[in-house]
Amino acid sequence: MTTQPETTRLAVIDTDSGFVTVLSKRLESAGWQHRVLSTPVPPDELVAMKLNALVLDLSVLGSDGWDYLERICGMLPDLGVVVCTGKSSVAQRVRGLRLGADDWVSKPCHPEEVIARVEAVVRRRRRSRVQTDVGPMVVGELEIRADQFQAFVSGQSLDLTRREFELLQLLAEAKGNVLERESIYQRVWGYAMAHGDRSVDVFVRKLRQKLEKGSPGWRYIHTHFGIGYRFDPEPQAPEAQEAPLPPAPTDEAEPAAEQQDSEMSSAG
Amino acid sequence: MTTQPETTRLAVIDTDSGFVTVLSKRLESAGWQHRVLSTPVPPDELVAMKLNALVLDLSVLGSDGWDYLERICGMLPDLGVVVCTGKSSVAQRVRGLRLGADDWVSKPCHPEEVIARVEAVVRRRRRSRVQTDVGPMVVGELEIRADQFQAFVSGQSLDLTRREFELLQLLAEAKGNVLERESIYQRVWGYAMAHGDRSVDVFVRKLRQKLEKGSPGWRYIHTHFGIGYRFDPEPQAPEAQEAPLPPAPTDEAEPAAEQQDSEMSSAG
DNA sequence: TTCCGTGTGAACGACCTGTGAACGCAGGGC
DNA sequence: GCCCTGCGTTCACAGGTCGTTCACACGGAA
Numbered sequence: 001m002t003t004q005p006e007t008t009r010l011a012v013i014d015t016d017s018g019f020v021t022v023l024s025k026r027l028e029s030a031g032w033q034h035r036v037l038s039t040p041v042p043p044d045e046l047v048a049m050k051l052n053a054l055v056l057d058l059s060v061l062g063s064d065g066w067d068y069l070e071r072i073c074g075m076l077p078d079l080g081v082v083v084c085t086g087k088s089s090v091a092q093r094v095r096g097l098r099l100g101a102d103d104w105v106s107k108p109c110h111p112e113e114v115i116a117r118v119e120a121v122v123r124r125r126r127r128s129r130v131q132t133d134v135g136p137m138v139v140g141e142l143e144i145r146a147d148q149f150q151a152f153v154s155g156q157s158l159d160l161t162r163r164e165f166e167l168l169q170l171l172a173e174a175k176g177n178v179l180e181r182e183s184i185y186q187r188v189w190g191y192a193m194a195h196g197d198r199s200v201d202v203f204v205r206k207l208r209q210k211l212e213k214g215s216p217g218w219r220y221i222h223t224h225f226g227i228g229y230r231f232d233p234e235p236q237a238p239e240a241q242e243a244p245l246p247p248a249p250t251d252e253a254e255p256a257a258e259q260q261d262s263e264m265s266s267a268g
Numbered sequence: 269m270t271t272q273p274e275t276t277r278l279a280v281i282d283t284d285s286g287f288v289t290v291l292s293k294r295l296e297s298a299g300w301q302h303r304v305l306s307t308p309v310p311p312d313e314l315v316a317m318k319l320n321a322l323v324l325d326l327s328v329l330g331s332d333g334w335d336y337l338e339r340i341c342g343m344l345p346d347l348g349v350v351v352c353t354g355k356s357s358v359a360q361r362v363r364g365l366r367l368g369a370d371d372w373v374s375k376p377c378h379p380e381e382v383i384a385r386v387e388a389v390v391r392r393r394r395r396s397r398v399q400t401d402v403g404p405m406v407v408g409e410l411e412i413r414a415d416q417f418q419a420f421v422s423g424q425s426l427d428l429t430r431r432e433f434e435l436l437q438l439l440a441e442a443k444g445n446v447l448e449r450e451s452i453y454q455r456v457w458g459y460a461m462a463h464g465d466r467s468v469d470v471f472v473r474k475l476r477q478k479l480e481k482g483s484p485g486w487r488y489i490h491t492h493f494g495i496g497y498r499f500d501p502e503p504q505a506p507e508a509q510e511a512p513l514p515p516a517p518t519d520e521a522e523p524a525a526e527q528q529d530s531e532m533s534s535a536g
Numbered sequence: 537t538t539c540c541g542t543g544t545g546a547a548c549g550a551c552c553t554g555t556g557a558a559c560g561c562a563g564g565g566c
Numbered sequence: 567g568c569c570c571t572g573c574g575t576t577c578a579c580a581g582g583t584c585g586t587t588c589a590c591a592c593g594g595a596a
Binding site: 080090093094097098100101102103110112113116117119120121123124125147148149150161162163 | 348358361362365366368369370371378380381384385387388389391392444445446492493494495498
């Protein structure tokens with residue numbers, strides 16, 4: 001779980017158009033955010049790109065290559081750097097690695113291997129990074145904090161259980177899109193949903209209850225009949241609702257619950 | 269954290285005596301602790317060696333190589349793995365890297381390059397690790413001194429054992445964030461947590477006992493059901509405290525820094 | 537209308553966590 | 567060499583929480 005999307009942001013500095021084209025195509029289909037640069041970019045600009053990794057052909061830089069490499073690695077210790085360059089000697093490769101490169105591949109090389117090596121570099125960097133920087137997500141009155149496995153409304157926890165939180169997170173990340181039950185189950189529970197399983201429905205109900213309790217006046221989860229659910233925060237009654245108060249947390253005698261889904265169950 | 273080993277602990281699994289001899293000699297003069305193994309060692313034993321890195325010739329393992337590689341990488345996510353093997357195809361290299369290897373070198377190769385690549389892998393791992401070492405950390409009534417492997421309350425040691433201290437330090441550094449059991453185990457014990465292992469719980473209990481003894485009236489470790497633990501010092505009973513000390517007003521002494529969230533209280 | 541999908545409440549059981557204690561191992565003192 | 571002590575691991579039990587399941591009521595679609 002804690003599946004934060006974590007797409008990889010990659011830049012390629014190379015002038016070898018054939019190689020770059022093939023690599024780009026492959027990156028495209030893998031869904032990586034990437035950018036091709038044919039000239040050495042000042043380290044400051046690289047910083048601004050917020051990259052995860054860099055594929056660099058040293059030959060683009062001529063004799064300044066070593067300096068550039070060292071500067072980059074010094075300034076961006078979190079950046080994964082894969083040097084991908086033509087023929088090289090052992091001494092050159094060792095020098096590059098010692099200057100801070102994470103890997104060194106010699107052309108000609110297969111794009112798939114380059115990608116696999118970048119993945120390995122990024123994977124290792126991510127794994128050892130302390131995962132503190134997951135920005136909270138704000139939707140409607142909600143603040144969804146992955147680092148706390150919890151959602152808040154004005155600083156107040158909704159007391160979600162783990163499953164409830166994971167469901168909410170999944171729905172919120174797909175904001176606006178309808179998710180089928182099977183897909184939800186698959187991604188939250190981790191395996192295929194058995195036919196007739198109502199777990200998703202039950203959890204949606206629990207989630208709605210807690211959302212309603214913590215953020216009345218908003219509707220977050222919408223049912224799509226015969227399909228599944230969609231997350232989309234909507235203020236419900238534009239007036240008289242925004243008071244940040246929890247006035248009488250007694251039982252839900254919500255008067256303004258207009259159309260459907262109020263309580264039915266008399267025999268409850 | 270986990271402190272010390274400035275030196276790199278490396279194992280080499282290979283039967284190529286010529287290569288191994290040259291490599292060993294070079295490692296020797298570089299002052300690395302290393303060990304050469306000519307047979308595949310069970311993953312458990314590798315764990316016990318507390319390695320930083322492993323150089324592995326897949327051909328030693330025959331067709332079990334992939335399994336072995338995957339198992340090792342799964343069990344020891346912090347271990348740097350460099351596959352160093354004979355001829356290989358792109359597909360094989362990609363497979364190895366995807367299974368968790370950090371690098372792949374094809375023989376024949378220069379020992380210096382192998383060392384440089386191991387260095388790069390280990391560096392990547394260490395880089396993000398250290399950073400917050402030196403200054404004593406003050407949280408609540410606690411003073412956590414990494415240089416002493418000990419925590420104090422008004423100068424009085426809590427008599428933490430090493431594991432207890434490492435657990436406390438890890439939790440405290442992640443202050444405010446919920447840490448999953450698996451993550452805690454991985455980072456304190458150094459390898460993947462076996463299913464059903466209760467060690468983390470037991471140590472949390474021991475830690476809580478010692479914290480309660482030394483700093484009653486504060487709660488430090490909070491349980492998050494189904495997830496793990498969170499460190500956040502909270503004064504428990506604002507009154508009835510002897511208020512003995514003016515805790516060093518350094519940076520961290522904020523008790524109620526974050527909005528408190530619910531945590532599902534154990535024992536309460 | 538009928539059929540099927542969804543909302544709802546409740547109850548059961550599985551799982552999770554706290555806790556105490558026993559075990560095995562390693563190191564130090566005698 | 568032997569014993570003692572400290573430490574980390576493992577086991578068993580207790581209590582609580584949470585997830586699943588069931589039965590039924592409601593609502594949309596044919």
